Amino acid sequence: MRANLFILFLIYAVSSFGQFRKSDRISISVKDAPLEAIFDSLSAQTDYFFSYNTDLLPKGSLYTISAENEPIDQFLSRLFIGTGLKYSFFKDQIILHYEAPQLVVKKKNFFTISGTVYDENGQPLNSANVFLDGTTIGVSSDIDGNYKLESIPPGFYNIVFSHVGYENAVYQLSEINGGARIQNHQMELDLGQLEEVEVISNRIRRTEDSWLAYYLAFKKELIGLTENADKCVIENPEALDFTYNRGANALRAYASEPLQIRNDALGYRITYFLESFRKENDGDLRFRGKIRFRNLAAMNGAEKREWKRNRKESYYGSFNHFKKSLLDGNLRKDGYRIYRLRDLEKFEMKKENELTEADILVFKGNHYELDFNNHLIVEYRRERESRSFLRNSSVVDVIYSEYITPNGILAKDPGNQISIIRLLRGSLRLDLSGEIMDKFGVTTFGYWSWERTADLVPINYDPKYDNL
Known part of the structure; x- marks a missing residue:
């Protein structure tokens, strides 16, 4: 292996010389190896040696790739995908150089939504929260009710x-052409919620100790048990009230x-509009709400960098990342493998059950449909499970039953992250950006359900383009 400082002078000269010999085929199988090690292996099998400046190589990247009697030029093209590395050759040298990818700015049809919020008497209502659920896009209405x-x-x-x-109000909207939209709304007084809580609560003996126990159980389920959850605080817990039905062993x-x-951990202030929360003894947990994100102000550059790093770690491997990779046709490139699962009680990931994007996704012109039978296993290979997941997740007994000892101990080291998707209403509609158009049409198990609000972006x- 040699670093060649005169590479720039050679690139043009060698671009018109020779071709790889058709007989130059290689067989190789490496896992989590640096490029330098792969180059050494290729040189050992062929008459070529690599000439490059080490500063060109991606720092800290490891590669998993294999080939069986594959032409070396075809193998190199696969190896260099996404690195910006290009190659030329001169006699027995493969000379590497870097071509910065051209930034293609796609023109998006951004649009605006505006309107006026009124009270029950038709008078403008100020300080109403108006936001797009699950996003950082939101404002408060002004003194004239405008937003x-x-x-x-x-x-x-x-x-x-x-x-x-x-009462909260929600309107669904879809826009692909840009422009401006008007959405006015008249708020209605919420008269029923306190009455409902009071009636249910009369059946249950309430104490401060029981409230604290219920609150801790609620927080664990809503926020989660990941490392990020340790850095999350509910700042107004006094807004919460709980009821517990002993007969059904159900917490609301x-x-x-x-x-x-x-x-x-991620640098967000989350406003969570809780709509329902119910946890039952059989492990059935259901909660939903609307979420508005705001960026926190970082104290210094170090904290800002930490937030950016943590956000990336939370995003990659998440359900949202999976949907984007699915629509882009990049599941394997982005580290995903998907498998058909006919019976949840007989969990297995077999090669013959592996699927592709085309097997589960159908383009319908103005939307996509996710369609498969039974369950879909999603394996993410670029990040390991946390040990806390293996200790605490209820689905571990299903996914890793073969690793459970006779005395009930899970004898397994962290592996790839595994999640399971189940469609509840046949196929699932996704908009052109990958957003689910029916929130109640799908449920997930495994790692995605383990990561809760603390890991949401x-x-x-x-x-x-994460500008803090």
């Missing part, structure tokens, strides 16, 4: 109107106002 949401990427959204003392939670959650998050 305006700007720079919205095309896609499918739920626009939420919320105000203390009024209610919130008199939106929950304010500070996530110091907004649906409009883009790791390339």
Whole structure:
């Protein structure tokens, strides 16, 4: 292996010389190896040696790739995908150089939504929360009840109107052509929630100790048990009320106002509009709400860099990342493998059950449909499970039953992250950006359900353009 400082002078000269010999084929299988080690292996099998400046190589990247009697030029083309590396050759030298990828700025049809919020008497209502669910896009109405949401990427959204003392309202909208939209709304007084809580609570003996126990159980389920959860705080827990039905062993939670959650792991302030929460003894957990994200102000550059790093780690391997990779046709490139699963009780990932994007995704012109029978296993190979997941997740007994000892101990080291998708209403519609158009049409198990609010990033998050 040699680093060649005169490479720039050679590139043009060698570009018109010779071709790889058709007899130059290689067989190789490496896992998590640096490029330098792969170059050494190729040189050992052929008459070629590599000439390059080590500064050109991606820092810290490891590669898993295999080939069986494959032409070396074809193998190199596969190896260099996404690295920016190009090669030329001169006699027995393979000379590497770097070509910065051209940034293609896609023109998006951004659009705006504006309107006026009124109270029950038709008078303008100020300080109403108006936001797109699950995003950082949101404002409060002004003194005249007016609001305006700007720079919205095309896609499918739920626009939420919320105000203390009024019922939340949600409108679904989809936009792909850009422009401006008008959405007015008249808020209605919320008269039923407190009455419902009071009636249910009369059946249950309530104490401060029981409230604390219920709160801790609620927080664990809503926030999660990951490392990021340790840095999340619900700043207004007094807004929560709980009921517990001993006969059904069911816990319910209610919130008199939106929950304010500070996530110091990812740098977000989350306003969580809790709509329902129910946990039953059989392990059935169901909760839903609307979420608005805001960026926290970093104290210094180090904290900002940490937040960016943690956000990327939370995003890659998530359900949102999976959907984007699926629509882009990059599942394998991005580290995913998907498998058919006919019976959840007979969990197995066999090569013959592996599927591709074309097996489960259908383009319908103005939307996509995710369609498969039974369950779909999603394996993410670029990040390991946490040990906390292996200790605490209820689905581990299903996924890793073969690793459970007779005395009930899970004898397994962390492996690839595994999640399971189940469609509840036949096929599932996705908009052109990958957003689910029926939130109640799908459920997930495994790692995706293990990572809760503490590991959420907004649906409009883009790791390339995360401006804190």
